[in-house]
Amino acid sequence: MSPASRPVLATERAALMLQLVPYLINKGDVAVEEAAADFDVSPQQMRGMVEKLTVIGRPGDSGYWQMANDLFDIDWDLLEQQDRISLTNAVGLEHAPRLTAREAAALLAGLQLAQSLPGVRDSGVIAGLLAKLARGASSAPADVIVAPEPVDDVRMTVDDALRKRVAVSFTYKAPDAPVTTRTVDPVKVHIADGQWYLQGWCHLRQAMRTFHLDRVSDLALTDIAITHGEEPVPALFDIDEGDIVARIRFREAVAGLLRGYLGRAQQIVGDGPVRDATLRVADPQSLKRLATGRGGDVEIIEPLQARDAAAEWARSALEQYPGQSTD
């Protein structure tokens, strides 16, 4: 969401300005830049909203003419000289509006996910918040439920390490790779599509790495204080990009199911029901799971090595079912 691209509609601008008055009253005096960031708009748009506010007011006693004190007003000198906003007269709208059903639903769903974090769950604030948000909405939010996922010892221990700011040690088994033993300074836990990923400084690789927590075992806290917590972390799926250029062919109808792969594709060619995508992989073995999981909807075109690996993967799996001929 780039600040310059919103808001668009007059009703959206009106919605923002309804929030702007209580915000400004609460802040007292705020920089245009800061207010713009808080409202996801550009400084120019924020200035425009504030200026517009000063022509808004009560109808006026005569029903005709508005006196100056019937209108909102700001400290113009402060705005022009210091780029700061301060409301000097308010004629209503002092209260924060209730949440819309949509706003409440967005936060309620977020709370359900946040509840799976050990620290949040233990803080005991969730139940109260769920009730308050439901009461603070202008109409009943649509039920948007995020089913709770079990939190196991591995997740609890990682949480512990994040708080104590110490490294963890564990064994890691990535698919089609040998088991390794790692010591990692934990930096961030990503939760995406129900999967937990630990990002941190890997002492073995001397670099930031991402670990899928399902592939972690024998996890233990160490007494090594973390030393690389401030290093920038890569984007979550900036992983296993390699030197091998692979090309896969897929039915357009299943594109939605391949988003994890297509999201990092370099090129997607074709506009019919069948498309080709080009992507970089580190290991030709890494596409075989995609191929069998999508059962014929994905064909690996190149490299041949990856295509053969997929065929072999399917063939050896089928051998487990004797009597099911493979032709």
Add this chain to the structure above:
Amino acid sequence: MPADDVSVSSAERTAPEERLLNLVVALMATDQGLTKDTILGSVSGYREQMEAGASKDALEKMFERDKENLRGLGVPIETIGDRLEPDDLRQARYRVPTAEYALPDEITFTPAEVAVLNLAGSVWGEESLSAPARSGLRKIRSLGIAVDEPIIGYAPRISLHGTAFAPLQRAIEQARVATFPYLKPGEENPRTRTIRPLALVEYEARWHVYGIDVDAAAERTFLLSRIVGDVKITRTSFDQALRAGAGERALAGLEDLARRQSALLEVHPGTEASLRLQRRGTAEVQGIRVPFVDVHIFADELASYGPEVRVVDPPQLRDQVIRRLRAALAANGGAR
């Protein structure tokens, strides 16, 4: 908003958001309410247009649209009918009751709660619900609450995957019947489903819509990933009361399904399959037992593990896995 244009010179026309805000200010400042005539003749934005000779009919239409837009923003506009002639809307008075407009005073948030809310509001990333989440947070923060240290170290995200979520959510809010083309695995063509949508549920990282299938006259749960075209919201509404407790019923239904359906699997130790499945299953004499809710989705996952897993039971799941493996073999030149 081109629809707001009324034929008056641009010099006399105020921006629509100014008119909307003037209207809210005027309607909140009155206890007994304002009639439509008073509003059109005195609230800035209408008044100038009236003076410039805009037709009353056009201005009344504009007022109706403005009311609807404001209600869409959650501004409660109350209509007080004339006591003697309650059906005569010409004499109706309009007001915005502050108690229903404003976040209630008794709702307060502790600094710890605001810290958790900030995290909750961040889960939508680039999704369309990110804007309402941030907007809701702004309203809460403008109550002027101190915030605890932010909760660091976590980046939880919810993804909506596709376009079906937003219209379904709108249909639930408005309690209106929705239709969509739904493609079941193994079927050649999608079939149009007509439902009273009641709840959206993310279960095992997949979105489901739960509601009453109008044709089947029974509760049903649909996977959003199998909706293969536009969700249409019809004009037919249904009783809002049906929505009460729907989310819990939907979740209970999915959990019940997972309890009743399970697979017996043999997994090779130390493999990806064993790591990923172990946490979800329980050990048995011959392998592990793993619950599942959808045979096709589970078959996709199991097929991806290739020789790392063998399905012992149920036969339907085993057949689906074998079918995928054969198709993958054929597609990738296995016949050579």
